[in-house]
Amino acid sequence: MYSFTISKRNGTHRRVYAPNPKEKKELRLLLPNLMGISNVSDIHNVSHGFMNHKSPVTNAKEHIGYTYTLSFDIKDFFDNVTVEKLKDVIDTHVYEKCFIYGVAKQGLPTSPAISNIIGSQIDNSIIEQFSLYLFPYKYTRYADDLTISFYDLKNRDIIEPIVKRALSSFGFTLNSKKTKLQSCRSGARVITGVSVYDNEIKPTRKIKRKLRAAIHQGNKNQINGLSEWCKLKVPK
Numbered sequence: 521m522y523s524f525t526i527s528k529r530n531g532t533h534r535r536v537y538a539p540n541p542k543e544k545k546e547l548r549l550l551l552p553n554l555m556g557i558s559n560v561s562d563i564h565n566v567s568h569g570f571m572n573h574k575s576p577v578t579n580a581k582e583h584i585g586y587t588y589t590l591s592f593d594i595k596d597f598f599d600n601v602t603v604e605k606l607k608d609v610i611d612t613h614v615y616e617k618c619f620i621y622g623v624a625k626q627g628l629p630t631s632p633a634i635s636n637i638i639g640s641q642i643d644n645s646i647i648e649q650f651s652l653y654l655f656p657y658k659y660t661r662y663a664d665d666l667t668i669s670f671y672d673l674k675n676r677d678i679i680e681p682i683v684k685r686a687l688s689s690f691g692f693t694l695n696s697k698k699t700k701l702q703s704c705r706s707g708a709r710v711i712t713g714v715s716v717y718d719n720e721i722k723p724t725r726k727i728k729r730k731l732r733a734a735i736h737q738g739n740k741n742q743i744n745g746l747s748e749w750c751k752l753k754v755p756k
Contacts, residue, residue: 521537521538521539521540521543521620522537522538522540523535523536523537523538523625523627524536524538534626535625535626536625536626536627537620537625537626537627537628538627539627539628539629544629546617547617547618547628547629547630548629550614550617550618550630551629551630551633553614554610554614554618554630554633554634554637555572555633557609557610557633557637558570558571558633558634558636558637558640559571559572561636561637561640561641562636562640562643563640563644564643564644564647564659566643566647566659566660566661567636567639567640567643567660567661567662568582568660568661568662568712569632569636569661569662569663569665570632570633570635570636570663571636572755573754573755573756574755575754575755576662576712576713576714577714577721577752577753577754577755578754578755579660579662579667579711579712579714580711580712580713580714580716580721581716581721581754582658582660582669583658583660583667583669583709583711583716584716584717584718584719584720584721585718585719586658586669586670586671586704586709587669587670587671587672587673587703587704587705588669588670588671588672588673588676588701588702588703588704589667589668589669589701589702589703589709589711589716590667590668590669590670590676590679590680590699590700590701590702591665591666591667591698591699591700591702591711592665592666592667592668592683592694592695592698592699593664593665593666593694593695593698593699594664594666594687594692594693594694594695595692595693595694595695596693597635597663597664597692598623598624598625598626598631598635598664599623599625600623600691600692601623601624601631601634601635601638602619602622602623602624602691603615603619603622603623604622605638605690605691606634606637606638609637610634610637617630618630618631618634632663635663635664636663638690639661639663639664641690642661642686642687642690642692643659643661645685645686645689645690646659646666646682646683646686647659649682649685649686650682653675653678655670655671655672655675655678656670656671657669657670657675657679658670662712665712666683667711667712668683669709676701680699704717704718708722708724710724713727714752721752722752723749723750723752727746727749727750728750730742730746731743731746731747731750734746
């Protein structure tokens with residue numbers, strides 16, 4: 521196994537691990553068990569990242585028709601998915617292979633499923649706290665992106681502290697720089713790369729501009745990929 525760094529949009533770097541073919545095969549053999557635990561953990565059916573039949577499109581569709589959307593990002597999520605947080609949930613022989621220096625590092629095929637297991641525990645905590653209030657809302661999670669839509673702006677003062685408490689209780693921190701409030705009154709709310717309206721979803725203007733540029737440049741690979749994304753298909 522070797523590691524390398526990739527640049528992030530904020531100017532920092534992320535270390536990614538690449539297992540060799542033998543290691544990758546061994547890790548993939550563990551995936552059915554981990555995916556099973558991940559599916560069972562998602563008791564509220566709110567997890568859309570790295571899940572069968574789920575995608576950014578299914579995540580965005582859940583938020584159609586709401587007035588406001590708050591989007592949250594968990595700071596250094598994968599680097600904080602540790603053995604200590606999951607050793608009571610997965611078997612010893614599994615985490616001995618799936619964790620590097622005690623962490624579910626990015627690049628390992630098992631890390632997304634493992635991250636969803638702890639992610640569902642965060643989801644459950646947030647939803648349990650919301651049950652104490654009566655306002656209507658929609659909550660979903662795509663990997664480390666949390667999205668909550670609602671109708672009354674004053675409920676923002678209830679939502680943000682709940683999210684912070686839930687994350688803190690599991691040893692995670694909110695990336696406050698990425699917290700974003702969107703209103704339908706300002707146009708489309710963009711959720712996991714999809715434009716969400718009162719009764720439908722559409723590709724974002726950014727994606728449409730990229731597609732036009734790809735067509736102008738004659739880049740067939742980009743044209744095919746972007747055209748397919750613009751269809752916003754739900755995985756079968």
